[in-house]
Amino acid sequence: MSIGLSERAGAIAGSATMAVSSRAAELRAAGHRIVSFGAGEPDFPTPGHIVEAAQRACGDPVNHRYTSAAGLPELRRAVAETILADTGLTVADGDILVTNGAKQAVYLACMVLLDGGDEALIPAPYWTTYPEAVRLAGATPVTVHTGDRTDYKVTPELLDAHVSPRTKVLFFGSPANPTGTVYTPEETRAIGVWAARRGIWVISDEIYQHLVYDGAVARSMPAAAPEVAGRCLVIGGVSKTYGMTGWRVGWIYGPTAAIKAAVNFQSHMSSNVTNVAQVAAICALRNGRPGFDGVLAAYDRRRRLMVNVLQGIRGVDCPTPQGAFYCFPSVKRLLTKSILGHSFANTAELATFILDEASVALLPGEAFGAPGCLRLSYALDDQSLQTGLERLQRLLSSQDLPRAHVH
Ligand SMILES: Cc1ncc(COP(=O)(O)O)c(C=O)c1O
Known part of the structure; x- marks a missing residue:
């Protein structure tokens, strides 16, 4: 019997990845050594100098109080400087809102742009949060x-086939989760021009902007x-x-009126982002990215290994991703076969x-x-990566012959 929750509560989908995660947790608790390709987060800890800045911030009573809902002025300044350095764009500090991670920024973007009856174009494969937001x-x-x-x-032609008079927003992500796809600057431009000509807003998710390989360039929209x-x-x-998924600091920037509206939303939803985390983010942005080249080289090595192994498995088609830290192979051919009688x-x-069967979570x-398709994250240590790929290779190579060939 219904207990009278809102329609909104009924409409929101739980995470479709939960089934695998909770089964993995059960198996772990039962003593199985699970290798997880599931995580969408860096495997390295937050660098020490950032943690130390946060530790110092904990001792300062200024940080024990409410601060501006829009974010600490010094962080908005640091974000503006980072945007200038990364993209060449000059953004006013007031046109930046500090959010509880990029995820809240996605939600706020939808809240300030969309009304009932509006449509948002979401290129698929997509990050699971977009349709829910x-x-x-x-x-x-x-x-x-x-x-x-x-x-x-996506291309302008493909978008043309889906646009309607109700289209208000286009989601764009490069590098993308889950595919690792990176659009060339020309392709990004073509999509942006397409949207501009039609008066459609673009929500450009650039959270993976620094994670690119093979010389790929992810130009900001x-x-x-x-x-x-x-x-x-x-x-x-x-x-x-910066390996800071747990700190919950993200941002959103854009036209003044939209950011003002987003600040108003945030001021009633959650007020300021934790001050200590904001101070940590200031330290991260102000000190460059020491050690990041090494991290990127490690991801790159793991990416190549994973792609090589996956491409070698019969029935698996794995494009080479150029960004983020995911492989997204198609296993459509595998689904037509059976494995160990299943x-x-x-x-x-x-x-x-x-x-x-293989204690591998994906x-x-x-x-x-x-x-x-399947998504595998390669943001895990080399040893686990190797072990997980070997297990996967062994299991998926045990494909039974198609029925017609069994005598
Ligand atoms: C495409 C994309 N956008 C945003 C986020 C959210 O990042 P944050 O941890 O800053 O909320 C993620 C996290 O997985 C992501 O994959």
Whole structure:
């Protein structure tokens, strides 16, 4: 019987990745040595100088009090300087809002842009939060399916096929989660110009901007297409670049009126982001990225290893990602086979099977709007990566012969 929760509460989907995560936790508790390719976060700790800045901040009573909902002025300044250094764009401190991680920035962007009846174009595979944030704002997510043949990229032509008079927003992410796709500056520009011509807002999620390989360049949307800057909200943060996922510091910047509205929302929802975490973020942004080249080289090495192993497994098609820290292979051919006598209706079943049989946790494509694919994070130590890939290779190589060939 219903206990009378809101329609909104009924409409929000739980995380589709939860089934695998909770099964992994059960197996771990039962003593299994699980290798997890599930995590969407760096495996290295927050650098010591950042932690020390936070420790000092804890002792300062100024940080024990409420501060401006928009963020500490010094952090907004540091973010503006970082944007200038990274993209060449000059952004006023007042056009930046410090948020509880980039995730809250996504939510706020939807709240200030979308009304009931509006549509938001979301290229798939997508980060699982986007459609939920659109629904929470009362609007309708419209999935734009891409494929591995186009490196999971949308093009103006593909967007044309999905746009309607109700389209208000386009989500854009480069490098993207879950595919690791990086748009070239020209491709980014083409998408931005497409949106600008139609008066459509772009929410550009640039949280993975520093995680690029093979010389790929992830140009910021308003830098690539200044035409759309007046209708573009850019999302960033310290989580992925500085190993600071748990500190919860992100930001959003864009046109003054939109940021003012987002500040108002945040002032009623959660007030300021934890001061100590903001001080840590100031330290992160003000001190460059010591050691980051080494981190990037480690990700790059792991990326190559993972792609090589996956490409060598029959039935697995793995494009080479150029950014973030995920591989997103298609296993559609594998789904038509059986493995050790088991067959699979979808990748959720396959992921559970892999977890049970090989003690390897990975995420099903359904969670990202891309049935038939799996997401594997390579942000884990070399030894675990090697072990996990060996287990996966062994299990997936035990494919049974198709029925017609069994005599
Ligand atoms: C594409 C994308 N945007 C935003 C976020 C959220 O980052 P944060 O930890 O700063 O909230 C994530 C985290 O996985 C992500 O993958």
